[in-house]
Amino acid sequence: MSTAPSSHPDGEILTRRDGAVFVIGLNRPAKLNGFTPKMLKELAAAYTAFEADGEARVAVLYAEGPHFTAGLDLPKVAPLMGEKNLLAAPGQIDPCNNVPPFRSKPVVVAVQGITFTIGIELMLAADVVIAASDCRFSQLEVKRGIMATGGATIRMVERAGWGNAMRYLLTGDEFDVATALRLGFVQEVTEPGGQFAAAMRMAQRIAAQAPLAVAATLRNARLAVDHGPAAAVADFRPTQMALMQTEDVKEGVASFVERRTAAFTGR
Template sequence: MNATPTPPEGRITTEARGAVLLIGIDRPAKRNGFTPAMMRSLAEAYTRLDDEPALRVGVLHAHGDHFTAGLDLPTFAPLMQRGEYAVPFGLVDPLNLGDAGWRRRTKPLVVAVKGITYTLGIELMLAADIVVAADNGRFSQLEVKRGIMATGGATLRMAERAGLGNALLHLLTGDEFDSAEALRLHFVQRVVPAGQELDEALRIATQIADQAPLAVVATRLNALKAVEQGPLAAMAEFDAVQKGLANSEDAKEGVASFREKRVPVFKGR
C-alpha cells in the first residue's frame, strides 16, 4: 500500500479493494501528525469515495504504530491565525460539519484506530460512522493544553455520544484515556487486540458493501438527520425516501432473491 518512501510532509494512501476504499494516514515518523497537505489529500480521498459509483464503503486507517497525534501545529498555525481551512471548497469535508462551501460525505466510513489518537484523530473518528479500536489505544482531546479549542466536532459529538459531563471531563482536562474508556463513552464501537483492528474494520466494511447501496446511504443519512435535526425531521422523510427505494432495481432484486432463496446482487440502481 505504501511501497515508496513517505515524503516529509506526509501523505494519504488509497487502495480500492473491490467496493471498499482503504484510506491510509501515512507519516509514521511524526506519529502521523497532520500537515495541511495531508488534510487536503484526505478530503480528496473522501471525495473519491463519494464520487466513484463502484466504491460503496471507506475504511480509514493508519500506517505505523499510531493513528495520529493530531495536527502538526507549526504547519497549521498560519492557517489558523488567518481563519482558513486546509480543505478547498467543493471537496468532501473529512470532519463532516456541514459548513457552507464543503460537501458532506454520503457513503459509510469505518475507522480503525490504534496507539495514539489525539485531537484531530478523535474528531475524525467521531465524524465517521463506525470505529474499531485496538486495545492499546491512547486518546486525548488536549487542545486546552495548547491554548486553543477543539473546533473539528469534538465539542459537539463527544457530548452527543457520552453526555455533557463525560465530555467535559475529557475536554476540559485534556487527559489521556484508554480504549476501554472510549468504548464506555460510545466513542468507539468495538475494541479488539492490537493488530486486528484493520481486519475487523475491513470485515465490517465488506459486510456493509454487500447490502443495497441506495438503502445503505439513505439509512445512514436518515439516522444522521435524526441526531442533528431531531426525530421529527427524520420521520418527515420516511414516505418519500421509502417510495424511491421501493421503486429501485435493487429493491426488485431484494424481493427476487428472497423468493428464489439466493444471495442478492445489488447494483446501486
C-alpha cells in the same frame, strides 16, 4: 495495506480501492502521523474521490505504523489556523463531516496506539470505529491554548452526554479503549494489529447491502441529528416510496424468496 514509510517529510495520504471498499491511509509514521497542511489537503481530496467513485460503496480510513495520529503538527499547521478552508476547499468533502457537501456513503475507521485530537474527531465523524486495545485517546487542545474545531465539542456530547464529554474536553486527560467503548466513541475492540482487518470485514459487510438503502439510512439519521426526530419521521414515507421503485428492492425480495445472498447494483 502498505508498510513502506512515506518518502515525503510532510507525509502523504494513500488511496486504493479493494473491490467496493475505498481505502484511505495516513502515511507519516516517523512523526506519529502528525497532520501537516499537505496531509489535510490530501485527506479532503481522498474523501472527495471516494464520494465521486461510482464503484466504491464504503471507505476504510486507517494509519500506517503503530499509531493512528498524534494530531496536528502544530508548528506547521498553527500559522494556518483560523483559515476558513483549512480542512476542505469549497466543493470538497470535509473529512470531519461538519460542512456541506456531506458524503453520502459510509466510512469505517481503524485506530491504534496514539489517537489524539483530530484523530478522535475523524473517528467520531465516521460511522463505525474499530479500535485496537492499545489505543490512547486525548482531546488535548485545551493544553495547547486552543479549542477543538473538528467536531469533538459536538459529537463527544452527543455520544457520551454532557458530563462525560466535559470530563475529557476540559482537562485534555487521556482515556483508554475501555472508556472509549463505554462512551460510545468506538464500536469494536481488537488485539493490536487486528484493527485494519476487522475494519475491512466490517466495510465489506456494509458494501454487500443495498447502496441506495444504505445512503438513505445515513441521510435520515443525519437529518434526525441536525433537525430533530420530527424531520426524520417526515422523511420516512417519501424516502421509502422512492426506494420501493428501485431494482435493489426487487433483488432483495427475490433473494429472500430464493434463499440466497442478494446481489445489489445500486439501481
